[in-house]
Amino acid sequence: MHFSKADIIDLSRVKRLNMINSVSGIKPGNLIGTQSNDGNTNLAIFSSIVHLGSNPGYLGFVMRPDEEVRRHTFENIKANKCFTVNHIHPDFVERAHYTSAKFEAEISEFDICKLTEEYLYDFPAPFVKESVLKMALRHVESIPIKSTNTTMIVGEIQHLIVPDHSMNEKGYIDLSQTNAIGISGLNCYYTVEKIHEFPYARVNEIPDFEKG
Numbered sequence: 312m313h314f315s316k317a318d319i320i321d322l323s324r325v326k327r328l329n330m331i332n333s334v335s336g337i338k339p340g341n342l343i344g345t346q347s348n349d350g351n352t353n354l355a356i357f358s359s360i361v362h363l364g365s366n367p368g369y370l371g372f373v374m375r376p377d378e379e380v381r382r383h384t385f386e387n388i389k390a391n392k393c394f395t396v397n398h399i400h401p402d403f404v405e406r407a408h409y410t411s412a413k414f415e416a417e418i419s420e421f422d423i424c425k426l427t428e429e430y431l432y433d434f435p436a437p438f439v440k441e442s443v444l445k446m447a448l449r450h451v452e453s454i455p456i457k458s459t460n461t462t463m464i465v466g467e468i469q470h471l472i473v474p475d476h477s478m479n480e481k482g483y484i485d486l487s488q489t490n491a492i493g494i495s496g497l498n499c500y501y502t503v504e505k506i507h508e509f510p511y512a513r514v515n516e517i518p519d520f521e522k523g
């Protein structure tokens with residue numbers, strides 16, 4: 312199948328959305344936990360989280376606009392500058408999926424989706440207790456992406472919780488050990504299997520691929 316730009320634009324809105332949401336490949340599955348200044352907690356699934364820098368640790372995620380409904384995650388982050396990012400695992404992937412429903416601000420997805428709020432290190436945003444790899448971030452900037460009317464939210468890692476057994480002495484984290492999941496589109500979830508590990512790629516250490 313080949314799709315030109317015109318073909319893509321001609322698709323129905325939902326088909327186009329589903330297709331283009333899948334073409335970047337497997338995306339990470341995370342729940343973002345926040346709290347309003349009134350103390351209402353909020354939890355929502357996001358697949359657009361990316362690494363932006365390591366010293367200190369920076370992550371970003373893309374917040375899509377929605378003119379019709381309020382985006383509670385965005386409102387809470389703007390209000391108190393704090394959020395948590397919690398990996399999703401297979402045993403609660405269905406509950407994680409349903410955090411994407413458009414609940415009212417005073418309804419907590421933690422309650423409805425039966426996930427447990429956890430407060431650690433005096434950080435003023437809720438972690439997800441069921442998640443084994445999770446972090447707390449302080450909001451540092453919001454960058455408007457004019458071409459798509461979206462916003463890149465950038466946060467600096469304040470706390471990182473990683474299971475001991477999943478990290479090696481070099482700091483690499485084996486995401487098959489943590490039972491991470493991957494996401495395609497807006498409703499397909501995958502398990503993760505580590506298939507290879509290679510050394511840092513140096514020009515003078517390229518393997519002889521002819522040998523097979």
Ligand SMILES: Cc1cc2nc3c(=O)[nH]c(=O)nc-3n(C[C@H](O)[C@H](O)[C@H](O)COP(=O)(O)O)c2cc1C
Nearest residue numbers: 355356357358359373374375382383384411412497
């Ligand atoms: C698999 C999946 C991935 C999602 N990823 C994102 C994302 O990266 N950015 C975004 O703005 N919304 C994303 N959403 C939609 C939000 O989860 C949804 O809009 C949610 O209602 C936001 O909650 P809030 O209003 O409480 O912030 C995703 C939904 C699903 C099901």
